[in-house]
Amino acid sequence: MKTLKGIGGSKGYAAGTAVVKRGGSEAPERYAAADHAAEEDRFKRAQAACEAHFAELEERAARDIGAAEAEIFSAYRMILGDDAFFKKALDRAKSESINIEYAIYEECRDVLAMFESMDDQYLRERAADIENVCRELIGCLSGTGGDFAVEAGSVNDVIVVAEDLTPAETVKLDKARIRGFVTERGGVTSHTVILAKALGIPALVGVRGIIGELAGKETLIVDAYAGTVGINPDAATLSEFMENCEREKKLQAEYALSAGKPALTLDGFHIDVLVNTGDADSIKAFDAQKCDGVGLFRTEFVYMGRADYPDEDAQYEVYGDIARRASGKEVIIRTLDIGGDKQLSYMGIPKEDNPFLGYRAIRLCLDRPEVFQAQLRAILRASAHGGVKIMFPMIVTLEELRRAKECVERAKQSLRGDGLPFNEDIAVGIMVETPAAAFLADQLAKEADFFSIGSNDLIQYVTATDRMNERVQYLYDSCNLSVLRAIRMVAASAVSAGIPWGICGEVASDELLLSVWVALGVTELSMTPSQVGKIKRLIGRVDKAKITPEIERVFEMRSIAEVKEFLGGLLRKLNEAE
Numbered sequence: 001m002k003t004l005k006g007i008g009g010s011k012g013y014a015a016g017t018a019v020v021k022r023g024g025s026e027a028p029e030r031y032a033a034a035d036h037a038a039e040e041d042r043f044k045r046a047q048a049a050c051e052a053h054f055a056e057l058e059e060r061a062a063r064d065i066g067a068a069e070a071e072i073f074s075a076y077r078m079i080l081g082d083d084a085f086f087k088k089a090l091d092r093a094k095s096e097s098i099n100i101e102y103a104i105y106e107e108c109r110d111v112l113a114m115f116e117s118m119d120d121q122y123l124r125e126r127a128a129d130i131e132n133v134c135r136e137l138i139g140c141l142s143g144t145g146g147d148f149a150v151e152a153g154s155v156n157d158v159i160v161v162a163e164d165l166t167p168a169e170t171v172k173l174d175k176a177r178i179r180g181f182v183t184e185r186g187g188v189t190s191h192t193v194i195l196a197k198a199l200g201i202p203a204l205v206g207v208r209g210i211i212g213e214l215a216g217k218e219t220l221i222v223d224a225y226a227g228t229v230g231i232n233p234d235a236a237t238l239s240e241f242m243e244n245c246e247r248e249k250k251l252q253a254e255y256a257l258s259a260g261k262p263a264l265t266l267d268g269f270h271i272d273v274l275v276n277t278g279d280a281d282s283i284k285a286f287d288a289q290k291c292d293g294v295g296l297f298r299t300e301f302v303y304m305g306r307a308d309y310p311d312e313d314a315q316y317e318v319y320g321d322i323a324r325r326a327s328g329k330e331v332i333i334r335t336l337d338i339g340g341d342k343q344l345s346y347m348g349i350p351k352e353d354n355p356f357l358g359y360r361a362i363r364l365c366l367d368r369p370e371v372f373q374a375q376l377r378a379i380l381r382a383s384a385h386g387g388v389k390i391m392f393p394m395i396v397t398l399e400e401l402r403r404a405k406e407c408v409e410r411a412k413q414s415l416r417g418d419g420l421p422f423n424e425d426i427a428v429g430i431m432v433e434t435p436a437a438a439f440l441a442d443q444l445a446k447e448a449d450f451f452s453i454g455s456n457d458l459i460q461y462v463t464a465t466d467r468m469n470e471r472v473q474y475l476y477d478s479c480n481l482s483v484l485r486a487i488r489m490v491a492a493s494a495v496s497a498g499i500p501w502g503i504c505g506e507v508a509s510d511e512l513l514l515s516v517w518v519a520l521g522v523t524e525l526s527m528t529p530s531q532v533g534k535i536k537r538l539i540g541r542v543d544k545a546k547i548t549p550e551i552e553r554v555f556e557m558r559s560i561a562e563v564k565e566f567l568g569g570l571l572r573k574l575n576e577a578e
């Protein structure tokens, strides 16, 4: 059995049949086609088939995900109906007496080259849409099955193998059949991993070269704990692997039981375990009975897939809905964190050389008061329905926090003027996700009502390691001592100021580090819903008083490996305890 290594993004075991999404950028075969009428006919049939396919996907996305996600397919259908564009392809096929799919490929390449030189982000996104539509058409014409989603829909236990998956591509997948994801690119916080975690499906990322190893339909065994994928295992290996899967299933049942109960350490210290939400799927699936509330509501999705900003009422509808459904439990709504890896064409943000260090998040909101006010008013109005709190992302200075809080005051004032209800005592906190905020935590703790550590970004900025770049993922490590010490510093400032502090980045659900967070006095952990039961169960096995002096040693260790070995030993003991 050939085994390839990757990084376990969403932990678990999975066995199934490989369905490979290939890049699709390769040229189709070019051949002479003298009978142009026949080519035209083939084109019309493919166009009709794609139209029906997109219409179905549009309906499915609207039903399963949300209207915003469905819009991409409506855009695809418009492109597909663009007679002027396809007439050029047909003319080319005729004049060169070649097959229509090759003519479409060439025409598409010309258009992409033209768009590439443009600075406008919106237009570049449209170019990607045109490319996707052309790929679908070419796949349909050449019968090369460009649409892997259709293939995935015909296999029962699917392991999706791709270079990477876009949000639009994931819509197409019949998620009930998918057992695992394996991607060549992406880091542990990529879209695919976040989606996989939300669905409770194992995902392995950064498995370089896997696509080249597969023809499709191979049996794969994915161990996302060890970060390995095995191709075509022999019978004995497969059966041992399936036993592991069974054991895992039993554990999952235990986790489900723990999710609905309060999480208390052995010595009675209570920790809230909440969920992160950030797309229509996770909002729909939110179940207040299975967690202690929403610890991070990423609001970006409300702004995505649209031609312009959502207005206050549209936002209030979304925030108010989750506040009501949380039945009084905490809902921390993070103000817009756009920029960096998340761009919106209608915001007109010029291309930046270093978008992660650029015009984003709170910087952008403070610079665009009308956008910020609409969101703050909507959040405040939602606070009338439950335990809503406001959280600012990417805070770097005290002045930023003060200015942002002044904006909240202004929004409150205008709501009072309009006679609209809201919670006057709403808590206003910050994400601690920059080294600047960590170093300034003592001052910030005096003016923020709570801290939530955004470890995804904090690790990136502390270690100067792009969280999406798999080449440098070995440095992007939560057990890096600088990261752990930064978190200890933040925790100490929060504890001495008497404010709650939590973690809402991916490390909140990292079992290995749970003892560290407990020892530092964490009051809440927020994570993807599928991880809540596992972490609550584990919290119930930790003795805070006993573990705290042991954890002190971690901060003096000399390597990531040493930290991991030590914490691994602690975790084994916790898991073995009855």
Ligand code: PEP
Pocket (backbone or CB within 6 Å): 189, 296, 298, 337, 433, 453, 454, 455, 456, 457, 458, 504, 505, 506
């Ligand atoms: C983080 O940075 O840890 C975080 C939770 O925010 P995001 O992943 O949305 O940047």
Ligand code: MG
Pocket (backbone or CB within 6 Å): 393, 433, 454, 456, 457
């Ligand atoms: Mg962040």
